[in-house]
Amino acid sequence: MTKSELIDALASKQTQLKYSDIELAVKTMLEHMANTLANGERIEIRGFGSFSLHYRPPRIGRNPKTGEQVSLPGKYVPHFKPGKELRERVNASMQNGKVSS
Amino acid sequence: MALTKADMAEMLFEELGLNKREAKELVEMFFAEIRAALSSGEQVKLSGFGNFDLRDKNQRPGRNPKTGEEIPISARRVVTFKPGQKLKTRVEAYAGSNE
Numbered sequence: 632m633t634k635s636e637l638i639d640a641l642a643s644k645q646t647q648l649k650y651s652d653i654e655l656a657v658k659t660m661l662e663h664m665a666n667t668l669a670n671g672e673r674i675e676i677r678g679f680g681s682f683s684l685h686y687r688p689p690r691i692g693r694n695p696k697t698g699e700q701v702s703l704p705g706k707y708v709p710h711f712k713p714g715k716e717l718r719e720r721v722n723a724s725m726q727n728g729k730v731s732s
Numbered sequence: 733m734a735l736t737k738a739d740m741a742e743m744l745f746e747e748l749g750l751n752k753r754e755a756k757e758l759v760e761m762f763f764a765e766i767r768a769a770l771s772s773g774e775q776v777k778l779s780g781f782g783n784f785d786l787r788d789k790n791q792r793p794g795r796n797p798k799t800g801e802e803i804p805i806s807a808r809r810v811v812t813f814k815p816g817q818k819l820k821t822r823v824e825a826y827a828g829s830n831e
Contacts, residue, residue, distance in 0.1 A: 711813030
C-alpha cells in the first residue's frame, strides 16, 4: 500500500471530508511526525507503536572505492517499535499466506 | 514530551481547520488503515517518511534469561520500519544530547 492508496482508502471510508482535505491531512500528519523526530522527540501511538531515535556512535569508515579511511561522526537514526496490538495482528496474519507488496 | 494521536488531531484542527471530531476520527483511521494493510500481509510505503515491511522469521532456539531454561521461539511475522532517505537525513542533522 502506498501513500496515495492510503489516501484513497481513507476517502472511501469517510463521507464528510473532501478528497483534497484528506490528502492534505495525511501529508500534514506525516510531516508533523517527521518534524517531531527531527527535533529529537518521540512519537507514541497506542495500538500501533512508538518511534524514537537511536544513537549511532562515531566510527572510522572506509571509502569503498579508494580504501581511504574516513572518520564518521555520531548520528541519530529513526527507530520504530511495533505496539502489542500491531504485533499480534500481524503475526496472526502469517497463517493466511505469504507477505505481498 | 512524546507526540500522541491527540496532538496530531489538535494540529489538524489548528492548521487545517478540520473540526475536532473529524480530526480525531481521521487520525484514528490513518493508523487503523496502516495496521489493517500490515495485518493483511501487505507492506506499506509512505514516500518521504519510510516503509513498513513484513518479515517472516523461522522458529529459533531461545532461552529464558532468568532461569536459563531453553525454550523455542516460535516462527512469527514481524513489522520492521525502514526510514526513507529524507527522514534519515533530517534526523541525522539532529545534534542531540550526546554531542
